[in-house]
Amino acid sequence: MTAPLKTIEADVSAIMPEIGHRARAVARALAMASGAQKDHALAAMAQALRARKETILAANADDIADAKASGATSAFLDRLALDEKRVAAMADGLDIIHDLPDPVGRVTESWTRPNGLNIQRVRVPLGVIGIVYESRPNVTADAGALCLKSGNAAILRGGSESHNSNRAIHAALQEGLREARLPQAAIQLIPVRDRAAVGLMLAGLDGTIDVIVPRGGKDLVARVQNEARVPVFAHLEGICHVYVDRAARLDMAKAVVLNSKMRRTGICGAAETLLVDTACPRTHLAPLVAMLLDAGCEVRGDLLTRTADPRVKTASEQDWSAEYLDAIIAVKTVEGVDGAIAHIERYGSHHTDAIVTENLAAAERFLSEVDSAIVLHNASTQFADGGEFGFGAEIGIATGRFHARGPIGVEQLTSFKYRVRGTGQTRP
Amino acid sequence: MTAPLKTIEADVSAIMPEIGHRARAVARALAMASGAQKDHALAAMAQALRARKETILAANADDIADAKASGATSAFLDRLALDEKRVAAMADGLDIIHDLPDPVGRVTESWTRPNGLNIQRVRVPLGVIGIVYESRPNVTADAGALCLKSGNAAILRGGSESHNSNRAIHAALQEGLREARLPQAAIQLIPVRDRAAVGLMLAGLDGTIDVIVPRGGKDLVARVQNEARVPVFAHLEGICHVYVDRAARLDMAKAVVLNSKMRRTGICGAAETLLVDTACPRTHLAPLVAMLLDAGCEVRGDLLTRTADPRVKTASEQDWSAEYLDAIIAVKTVEGVDGAIAHIERYGSHHTDAIVTENLAAAERFLSEVDSAIVLHNASTQFADGGEFGFGAEIGIATGRFHARGPIGVEQLTSFKYRVRGTGQTRP
DSSP, X not given: OOOOOOOOHHHHHHHHHHHHHHHHHHHHHHHHOOHHHHHXXXXXXXXXXXXXXXXXXXXXXXXXXXXXXXXXXXXXXXXXXXXXXXXXXXXXXXXXXXXXXXXXXXXXXXXXXXXXXXXXXXXXXXXEEEEEEOSOTHXXXXXXXXXXXXXXXXXXXXXXXXXXXXXXXXXHHHHHHHXXXXXXXXXXXXXXXXXXXXXXXXXXXXXTOOEEEEESOHHHHXXXXXXXXXXXXXXXXXXXXXXXXXXXXHHHHHHHHHHHHHSOTTSTTSEEEEEEETTOIIIIIHHHHHHHHHTTOEEEEOHHHHHHOTTOEEOOGGGGGOOOOSSEEXXXXXXXXXXXXXXXXXXXXXXXXXXXXXXXXXXXXXXXXXOSSEEEEEXXXXXXXXXXXXXXXXXXXXXSSSSOOEEOOTGGGEEEEEEEEEEEEOOO | OOOOOOOOHHHHHHHHHHHHHHHHHHHXXXXXXXXXXXXXXXXXXXXXXXXXXXXXXHHXXXXXXXXXXXXXXXXXXXXXXXXXXXHHHHHHHHXXXXXXXXXXXXXXXXXXXXXXXXXXXXEEEOSEEEEEEOSOTHHHHHHHHHHHHTTOEEEEEOOGGGHHHHHHHHHHHHHHHHHTTOOGGGEEEOOOOOTHHHHHHHTTTXXXXXXXXXXXXXXXXXXXXXXXXXXXXXXXXXXEEEEEOTTSOHHXXXXXXXHHHXXXXXXXXXXXXXXXXXXXXXXXXXXXXXXXXXXXXXXXXOHHHHHHOTTOEEOOGGGGGOOOOXXXXXXXXXXXXXXXXXXXXXXXXXXXXXXXXXXXXXHHHHHHHSOSSEEEEEEOGGGOSHHHHTOSOOSOEEOSSSSOOEEOOTGGGEEEEEEEEEEEEOOO
C-alpha cells in the first residue's frame, strides 16, 4: 500500500532538525490545550483507527511480507503482526487514555505562608518526548496518545520493519489531531527508516527533545542508556524475585509464585528467581519446586533445591542475574528475610520484588529495605504494570531514581511549577 | 593551622574511587537510619561547630591570608571570610534542618485497588549526592546537613581556596556523626585541592554518584552542566522579570519592583528586567523608573523608557538577557500581558517571574503561560528561596523540568518507591 521510502543519509540530516524544531514550536500550544480538546482528539483517533482498519492491516501485510522475505523469526513476526483484534485493542487503548483525568494543570499541593503568600504546586508537561521502539506497531498509537494526554509533543521512531504499519497508524492519529484542531506536529513519526535517526534523537535533536523513552528489548535500552545525552525513562531488565518466607501460607505461596512466573513469562514483571527460606525445605521448597516443574517450568537450583527434587538442574552463578523471559526459573535457598534482602541487593535490578509471609515484621523489613521501584507483600510480581496500579496506561517502567520510578503513566510524563499568589508582599 | 596538602595527580586517581565506594557502601545504612538518629547527629554537629569556633576561624584566617597573597578580589574575600556571626549562623542553619520533619519513609500517596491491593508511594533517599561548590565555607555544613537529613551520602568538593576552612568545618560534622553512631563516610570532604577531582565527580565516580549539585557562579554551573554524565540539579542563571500591568496599583508595583531588584542584588531571585505595559507610560513607567534611579539603580531602557526619564541609558539587545547581579536593571515596554509573556519566553531563564496587576484574568494568564519554575502574582521575585517556601532550607534552585524544580529542599533530595500490600492476589 505504502511505498517504502528511500533511506538516504542526507535525508536524515535535513529532516531530523526540522522535526525537532516543529515539535518544540508546538509544545507550548499543547501545554495550553484544554483537557476537552485533547480528549476530542483522542476520541477521533480511536474512531479513525477503527475506520482505517483495512488500510492498517494492508500496510501491516506489506511489513510482514518484507520481514518474512528477510528471514525474521516467528517471535519477531508475532510482535509485528496486526489483526482485527489487535487493531481494536489499540483503539480501545486510546479510549482508556481518553477517560483518564487531565494531569496538566492539576494542583498537587497548596499551602499558605505566614506572610499570606499562597503557593501551589501545579503539573505542567515535560515538553517534547522522543520514543524509540522496536517493531511493535501498537506503540505508535499508545505512546502518541499518552504524550498528547500529558500535553507533550511526541517524536516517534519505530522499528524500520514496522514502518508501513506505523505510517498507517500515524495517519489515523493525524486525523484525530486535525479534527480537534490541534497541530499536526503534536505527534510526528520519523518518515525515514535510516537508523542514524536514532542517534540524532539520543543526542537530543539540537536541544529540542527533553526526554527519551525506549520501548523494546535489552539491547535497545542499553544502547539508549549509553548514548543518550538527555534524560531517559527506562528499565534495562526486570530481574524480579519472589521470596517465600518460613511463615508463608503454602497455598498462597504457590498461587503467587505460579502467577509471578508463569502467567506471562515474557514481560518485565515476570519473576526470574524464587528465593525460599532455608528453614522450610520440606513444607515449602519441595512443593513449590514440584508445582513449577509440573507446570512445565524449567528449574535451576542450588544444592538444597536439587535435593528437594531430582528434576532440578544445577544453577550457575549466571542464573542469579539472568532475565529468562521464558519458562525457566532460578531457585535459591536463603537464610530468612535477611538472606533474601542481601541476595536481591546483590543480583536484583531494582524493578519489582515480592515477599510471601504471614509474619508482618518480616514483611515490613522486606518492604522497607529492598531498594526496588515496586516491592510487594503477598501479591504477584505481575502486578508491576501501570494499568494494575490504576494509572490507566503506561509508556513503560522506570528503574532509575530520578523523576519517574515504576510505571510511567500520564502523571509521570509531567513536571510541575510553583504558582505564588500575593497581595503585594515584599521580602524583609 | 592545617598544612596545605600536596596536590599530586596520582593522589586524586587513587583517592577518588575509594571515596565513591565508601559513600555507596554507607548509603544503604543512611537510608535506613531513623529520623531520631539523624537529628541526634545534626544537633551534635551544631554543638561541635559552636565549640570549635576558634579552630574554624583560625583555619579560615589561613585561607584568607593565602587568598590575599594570591591577589583575590574583595568580593571573593568576602565570600570566603568567616567571623563569629557567620559561624553562629552556620550552626543555627543546622538547627533549622534538625527541626524539619524527616522526609524519608513519608507516605505521600496511598490508594487501594478494586482487587484489594493497597499501594503506597513512599519517599526514599536518592543515594549519593556530589556537591561541587566555590569558596563559600558555609556550604560545607549546609550541604552536608541537608544530605544527611534526606538520608543521602554526601561527597563535598569545595573551592580549593577555602580548603582549610572546609576541613575544620568538616571535622565538626564528623564529630556529630560519631556521636550519633552514624558512619563517618556519610559526609566526605575531598581531601585534596586538585581540580581533577571535579572531573572525576562529574563523570559519576564509577557509578557511585547519583546526582551532582553545583553551588556557585555561572562558570561553575556551566562547566558542571556540560561535563556531568549524571543528573544535575541546578540553574545556570536567574534572569527574573517583573511585569507591571496597566491594571497594577502603583504603590504595590513600586514596592514589589524595588524589593525584587534592590533588596539583595546578588542573589539569583533578584529581578534583572522590568517590563511595563505600554498603556501606562505616565502613570506607571515614569514613576517606577524615577524610583529605581533615585534608589541608586542604573536603568537601561528602550525608547519609551528613555523618553520617560532623561537619566535612563540605552539598552542593547544583550541587556534583555543579562544577569547583572548588581544595581542595574533593563526596562522594556511591552504590549500588555501577551507582550510580557512573549518577552519572557524569548529571553527568560525559567527561574522566577512576577506580574503586578489587579486584573485577575491577566494574572491567571501570566501564571499559567509563563514557563518558569516559580511564577508570582503581586509579590517580590526575592521570595524564590526554599526558606521562604517553607522548605526550611535549600541546597539550590533548579530550573530543569526533571525531578527537582524550584527550591531544592530535603524533599527534593529524595526519590520514592511503591509499597504494595496484598492478601495473596494474583493477576488474572
